[in-house]
Amino acid sequence: MxxxxxxxxxxxxxxxxxxxxxxxxxxxxxxxxxxxxxxxxxxxxxxxxxxxxxxxxxxxTTRYEGGSSRFDLIGAKLLPGFSIHVEGAVGAQLGRLAKGGRITVTGSAGPYVASGNLGAEIEIKGDAGDFLAGPLAGELAGMAGGRVIVRGAAGARAGDRLRRGIIVIEGDAGEDLGARLIAGTIFVLGKTGGRIGYLNKRGSIVLSKGQCFGPTYLDCGAHDLTFARLFARSLKADSPAAAELLSHKLRRYGGDTAVYGKGEILTPV
Known part of the structure; x- marks a missing residue:
């Protein structure tokens, strides 16, 4: 059927x-x-x-044959066991407050993708707008579970107030990546701009080589992390390039020391 x-x-x-x-x-x-x-x-x-x-x-299994940047809130509050596929672009708040399931989009998505996501797996084959996995105005936390894979670039403040879960951005990311990060993990395979990990409390940000970030992150040396290799195995099916980042020896920077300082930025040595 x-x-x-x-x-x-x-x-x-x-x-x-x-x-x-x-x-x-x-x-x-x-x-x-x-x-x-x-x-x-x-x-x-x-x-x-x-x-x-x-x-x-x-x-x-629900399909949208044709998309539009005016299609908001596709997959909102999606439950486990269901899937949505969009052949085209989507608008704002894709997968908002989704509890599970899978959403795939062949085009690009607007702002607030996966805002409040609790467990859905979301794949965007194009770009994502600002506030990827971020909270709406007045909310205390953004995404709280699940996994988001963006094959293209992401806008400003990706991962803002991320509470839990995994974000992989295979392209570039805009300014203030991982701002106010509470916990969870963000990967960026391309370039980033502006402040990175501003007010990061306990989250992890994994970047490619040659990235610059502020003086409130302290160099903790190079490490051969067993957990990183195990993490890479779980990512390989969704993003081989992100898994490859974790397969190297990693230099760890602890921060943001302007707050708790228990977060980290990891880069290949």
Missing amino acids: TGLTFTLRNEPPQRVDLSALTPDRLAGKSAAEIEAIDIGTTRSTIKVGDVFKVETGDVK
């Missing part, structure tokens, strides 16, 4: 909220019932059927 499929009819005239289209909420609904769901974000009403042609199927 094929999965539930949303085929793009037209680019929506406004941003649309697709949080109601998670698989568990659509179970048992007919195509007509799904197409009648309101997804508008302005005073102008817009229904699912105005944007998508719906083909019912196994809700455990």
Whole structure:
């Protein structure tokens, strides 16, 4: 049985909220019932059927055939055991507060990808916007579990207030990478700009060679870390390049000493 499929009819005239289209909420609904769901974000009403042609199927596997930067909140509160695939781009807050499952996007994503993610695995084959895995205004923590792989670049403040989980950015990262990091691990294989690990409490940031960061990180010497090699094995299937970073002897910088100083930045020797 094929999965539930949303085929793009037209680019929506406004941003649309697709949080109601998670698989568990659509179970048992007919195509007509799904197409009648309101997804508008302005005073102008817009229904699912105005944007998508719906083909019912196994809700455990949901597909979007065609994407848009106006598609917000895809996979919000996704539950374990379900998967969502988007053939194209997506908008803001992809995988917001997801509890599990898997989300893949072939294009790029907007800001706040995986904000509040608790356990989902998210793969973006393009770029990600600002505040990757970061909290919304007023929230105390960002992503609290799961794994995010970005094959392209990420915007500013990636990993802001990360609480738990793994972020891999295979391209470049914007300014203030890992700002206010609480815990968890961030990999960046490309270049970074601006402050790195500002006010990092207990998190780990793994960078490629030649990166510059502030004086509040102290050189703790080069180490051959057994845990890093074990960690590399778990990453190899998702990101061979990130796993390769951990296979080298690593130089450890402890910080941010402006706060607890129990975090770290690791770079290959």
